[in-house]
Amino acid sequence: MTREVAGKAGRGYFLEDFAVGQILSHAVPRTVTRGDLAVYNCIYGDRHPLYTSDPFARSCGLNASPVHDLLVFHIVFGKTVGDLSLNAIANLGYAEARFLKPVNYGDTLHAHSKVIGIKENSNGRTGIIWVETTGLDQSETPVLTYKRWVMIRKRNEKEPPCETVVPATLPAVPAEDLPVPRGLDFRVFDTGATGETYRVGDYTVGEMIDHVDCTTLTDTEHMLATRIYHNTARVHFDINARPDRQRLIYGGHMISLARAFTCNGLANAQIILAINSGTHVNPAFAGETVTARTEVIDHADHPTPGAGALRLRTRLGRTGDDGIDPYDDANLLLDLDYWCLMPR
């Protein structure tokens, strides 16, 4: 691979640098601590008790609160940015994200990615790469895998088109393939800790939940978050990286905001088992006000004692002005389809 350099500083890779089958081992290993949770909490205010209370986590069969699932996701994702997306034009989608095991505070995460697909666009200037990324702990145990595809620049338009391999991705993780977090047991789940009594069976397919909460985005908050994850994409930090001189908000920030909003109405959906798909439909900027709505897509049995799985589609969109529809094509920011684990 030929990294563009400014002296010895890397400028990231281009389409020509990737080939199907290639494995990229990402820097920088990162020990996750309760301090990271505190920072995550002050940015999102997530209130799932499995992640906020050690006694509650113990009542669910764990030794202590595990690391927040989206903190794991963003940290693993962040490690890939320097290798995959410094020259990305757009983060096109995610699929088949499986949260394989709860991560403990004190664990150290690292990640690698395998290139599983590549396709040049007809304009000859850009293309798409597909990768499968795995996050691992210090004992090399995988904790998260996901597929992602990204639109990326060619270094040189005059190069001939690269090979084309378009991998298959599943539209959703099948219920029978959902991860089973080791040790988790929801048989004595205390709904008093969440403030809501609804269990998995109380949600019906097609049901809609408006999550009420709204927040007006600020630049500082998304930058603080993005740095936790060691995501260095300049477009999030430098107003000169875009012609409109606005900092683009990292898409993962929107995922965490949406998930925190669901604490109102889906308070017992404690843990994300899988992300089926995720799309950042429009870019988001500071000053915009966002809200979220969830549709219940499916439910399924799950081997975790006392639990069932709920498939949800949560959308986050712009709100504020009279008559605005946060979920229309112009205002929708995030469309996320995922499986959660709930008490039954």
Next chain:
Amino acid sequence: MTREVAGKAGRGYFLEDFAVGQILSHAVPRTVTRGDLAVYNCIYGDRHPLYTSDPFARSCGLNASPVHDLLVFHIVFGKTVGDLSLNAIANLGYAEARFLKPVNYGDTLHAHSKVIGIKENSNGRTGIIWVETTGLDQSETPVLTYKRWVMIRKRNEKEPPCETVVPATLPAVPAEDLPVPRGLDFRVFDTGATGETYRVGDYTVGEMIDHVDCTTLTDTEHMLATRIYHNTARVHFDINARPDRQRLIYGGHMISLARAFTCNGLANAQIILAINSGTHVNPAFAGETVTARTEVIDHADHPTPGAGALRLRTRLGRTGDDGIDPYDDANLLLDLDYWCLMPR
């Protein structure tokens, strides 16, 4: 109780939902960590060594630094917001807050409230509820109690007025009823650690201290703080929640700012034993610059070895422009009356 819902998402309770004697058990239990202190510290810069230094805390008889008293207060308060004040118009006051025991990092806090008073306003659209809130640790030991009253909307103006019960509240916690934090001992208190030599006997009743420090408020800072406390009141986060499109700063943020300012001039007032009363006189917004002044109200003996209690009135107000009086009716933001423990 009938919570307003948007699908399964709660919109909070209204005046008609409350009755004297009712007990509300609040979600979400929360394990407090050194990470929370670090976040608290970066927002307020509080410099009381009992809360910043383990060796100093050991020299005062404790095993380690306890959780900052106002972090405990805000976390307990935050738990009540979803049940008590999502539909509040104004947080009218506090009384009889007693900090019953030092909380240790690793402890998990939860809270419940008892409705102790209710009164409909003559306009028929709003009323006041009084509650007594108790914060407890994971062993169900109370760590904090306080009374608070809130103006709240009626759901339906046409409902007949509710019963009227106006509870008695003390103007101040009597000195002889002040909590005695277990294990604390100020006999070898090192004033070198605080940088000020003044002990409780050096303060005279009526003495005024201008705390010199000023800070210009930002929206991001008060939102980061408010989320630590799991306080979800939308008016703090969403510019569309008020006609002037300004985010209202959470009153507890002002209390913590004021307390941090007092590190200059009252550096040895290590710990809050009780809050006698607290009023948020005017709303506060980003861009305003605040400063604080304290008047010494009283002192009293206290059973803690080497210590005495000092009753203080700290006011926080807007400053900046020429000739402005931060403490007049137009500019005063916070008026707080409390007892601190100091070395004697």
Next chain:
Amino acid sequence: MTREVAGKAGRGYFLEDFAVGQILSHAVPRTVTRGDLAVYNCIYGDRHPLYTSDPFARSCGLNASPVHDLLVFHIVFGKTVGDLSLNAIANLGYAEARFLKPVNYGDTLHAHSKVIGIKENSNGRTGIIWVETTGLDQSETPVLTYKRWVMIRKRNEKEPPCETVVPATLPAVPAEDLPVPRGLDFRVFDTGATGETYRVGDYTVGEMIDHVDCTTLTDTEHMLATRIYHNTARVHFDINARPDRQRLIYGGHMISLARAFTCNGLANAQIILAINSGTHVNPAFAGETVTARTEVIDHADHPTPGAGALRLRTRLGRTGDDGIDPYDDANLLLDLDYWCLMPR
């Protein structure tokens, strides 16, 4: 010493209050935790694995990640502000900073300073003091020493000039006097953890590295940082402290930003051994976009197994507009000369 007071609140010292040989013992002792690292990380995004990964730190001979060197520097520096620089006009420079030993999380830092020089300026209104500051842990072991000089106001212009003592400071810490961090061993240094293969011998004297990353400064971020360090200088927090109503960004914030930028191009320069000199050439304000460039000044042998020392000059300057030179006299913000430890 005669501190200016507002009631019992200190307003800091003036030139007349200092004398050569004086020792100032600074408040407030501070236990440093992983929470502080998490906050530091969300503000700077520093990616040196020695500071982000316990397993990596163990592979380098330590028991766990030490406290980030610049977090130590800023905390020690912050302790001195109340005594040295509340009435400072300008922070003129640093010299001979030696990072004597890795600090462990859980250690408690305090500091003292000795006045080593003083000189009144010809205008009769200001002067310069030189101090040597030492940061120590809870066992009174020095962890950092540095010299610093500051321009400070006289309280009273009519006072006769003070004595003049101008101390010698070295232009750089000689290679043979560099600290040797106990226990560190780079013989099995894994460059996969940093993402760059360059070792100390790969850098040639005179080589330039442009670090690519840019960030647009915000007020909230520098205030959050400055409060971690207990630095209370009002000019960083209060828009009324300067005629232009801008908050001056704490110079240490610029040092940490610059150091984080160097993770791209100098990823293996794991640890700062010494700061030879540092100058804040122009003041920095929110809204400005900064970038960094490093020149390799020298290399030297070092007793740490598997390691060598690299002397670097990193400059941070304003960028963004077409044709701007971030490193010219008008735009240069920081000029920092320091020694790092790298694998060889």
